[in-house]
Amino acid sequence: MSRVLCQLEDITDGEGRGFEMDxxxxxxxxVRRGERAHGYVNVCPHAASPLDWVENQFMNIDxxxxxxxxHGAEFRIEDGxxxxxxxxxxxxxxxxVTVRDGHVVLD
Ligand code: FES
Structure with a gap:
């Protein structure tokens, strides 16, 4: 079952946004990259902690x-x-996740 997470424009281009799962x-x-969205579980494969200490801070400096x-691990946006x-x-x-009609949809 699909679920709309937000509008694409709710995520600043180049940034990420977290979502709580009920x-x-x-x-x-x-993470938004232009008109595309890439979704991941918010669990680091190193020590299983959430990636963002500060809410919605998922990206490196540039x-x-x-x-x-x-611990500073870095992951490719397109495949994690x-x-x-x-x-x-x-x-x-x-x-x-996909972008449909301007919405980010969890499939
Ligand atoms: S928990 Fe993510 S780098 Fe160590």
Whole structure:
């Protein structure tokens, strides 16, 4: 069942936004890149902590990668693969999100 998370323009281009999941699932976050959205479970593969210490701060300084605030691991935006840090070679768990009619939809 699909669920609308927000409007795409609610997420600043190049930034991420977290969403709480009802019903006990892990929380997720979505990163916007232009008209695209990439979703992941908000659990770092290194030590299983949420990536954002500060709410909705999911990116590194130059916004080129997703960053875990706990130990600084960096992940590719497009596939969640860790390119730097203690969990290098592992990946964030993907969450299927699409952009439809200007809305970010969880599939
Ligand atoms: S918990 Fe994310 S880098 Fe250690």
């Amino acid at each position: 019903g006990g699932g892990d929380d997720i976050f979505v 916004k080129s990668h997703i960053m875990c605030a706990t 693969f860790c390119v730097q840090g203690p969990c290098r070679g592992k990946s964030l768990a993907p969450v299927a």
